[in-house]
Amino acid sequence: MSKKPVEVGSLKVGRYLIITEGGKDHPCRILSLDRSKPGKHGSAKARIVAVGMFDNVKRTIVSPVGAKVQVPIIEKRTGQVISLMGTSLMIMDLEDYSNFEVNMPEEEELASKIAEGVTLDYWNILDQKKIMRIKSS
Secondary structure, eight states, X not given: OOEXXXXXXXXXXTOEEEXXXXXXXXXXXXXXXXXXXXXXXXXXXXXXXXXXXXXXXXXXXXXXXXSEXXXXXXXXXXXXXXXXXXXXXXXXXXXXXOEEEEEOOSOHHHHTTOOTTOEEEEEEETTEEEEEEEEEO
């Protein structure tokens, strides 16, 4: 697993973090981040609202600003669509020529442009792959 620890106080909106829920790690993009002032009975707290990258579920955590959270290391790669198989695609990585299967993107804008031979950008996050952009057809 490619992740690293980061202090909650250094997180920013639009960045990514891992929220563990039900024993499973979910990479999420931060939508909002509210910090409270330190009070009489404790340290400053941060309330983080994030959305899952693979399941689009909104998650909220509250944590002390000095606490550590895990941040995913995102591998940005380029691939080519080899074949369409219903709701999934077979993609070949253009750097190491490995083949893998990935689900069809939910975004209609991306799904409409996918065809055999198309070059695309994908992200590898915690051994899960997500299509981010279509480069050429």
